Amino acid sequence: MALVKDVARAAAQRALDDYWDGTIPVNPARIAMDLGMNVYRAYLAEDQSGMIRKLENEPAEIFLNANEPPLRQNFTCAHELGHWFERRSQSDEEYSFVDHRNATPNDAHEWFAEHFAANLLMPTREFITAADRGLSVAELSDYFVVSQPAIRNRLRALNMPYGGR
Numbered sequence: 464m465a466l467v468k469d470v471a472r473a474a475a476q477r478a479l480d481d482y483w484d485g486t487i488p489v490n491p492a493r494i495a496m497d498l499g500m501n502v503y504r505a506y507l508a509e510d511q512s513g514m515i516r517k518l519e520n521e522p523a524e525i526f527l528n529a530n531e532p533p534l535r536q537n538f539t540c541a542h543e544l545g546h547w548f549e550r551r552s553q554s555d556e557e558y559s560f561v562d563h564r565n566a567t568p569n570d571a572h573e574w575f576a577e578h579f580a581a582n583l584l585m586p587t588r589e590f591i592t593a594a595d596r597g598l599s600v601a602e603l604s605d606y607f608v609v610s611q612p613a614i615r616n617r618l619r620a621l622n623m624p625y626g627g628r
């Protein structure tokens with residue numbers, strides 16, 4: 464059985480191949496809207512970073528916590544998009560997920576969405592190219608519009624050292 468992270472990586476790569484315009488930073492809200500979803504910035508409960516809900520025969524709705532910094536909203540949007548792709552692969556037409564700030568993924572759905580988001584926002588080839596140019600973690604964070612912890616996770620996932628930079 465394939466690992467969730469490998470399935471998520473493949474799904475993110477397909478999403479990039481099919482729906483990404485090739486520019487960095489990847490814009491997950493644009494991809495979601497191109498797929499017919501509605502994306503809202505909203506005043507959510509303080510500990511909620513975002514949610515997605517889908518009803519049968521209706522477009523999915525993604526809500527992002529308007530009080531979080533843009534780079535958090537960006538990652539949350541990519542995470543919610545991950546839920547959409549994962550549920551679509553199971554032909555599920557009705558679902559909802561609520562995501563809390565700093566929550567550790569606690570089931571296969573959440574791990575999928577988390578790995579999907581990292582792979583979507585930091586496409587492998589572009590990420591390796593940028594890291595090989597010697598960009599610091601802070602510069603990579605600015606370039607890909609993801610947090611520095613997410614940059615470090617991605618470097619680790621790709622077995623790339625980042626000591627001292």
Ligand SMILES: [Zn+2]
Nearest residue numbers: 560562573576
């Ligand atoms: Zn989630």
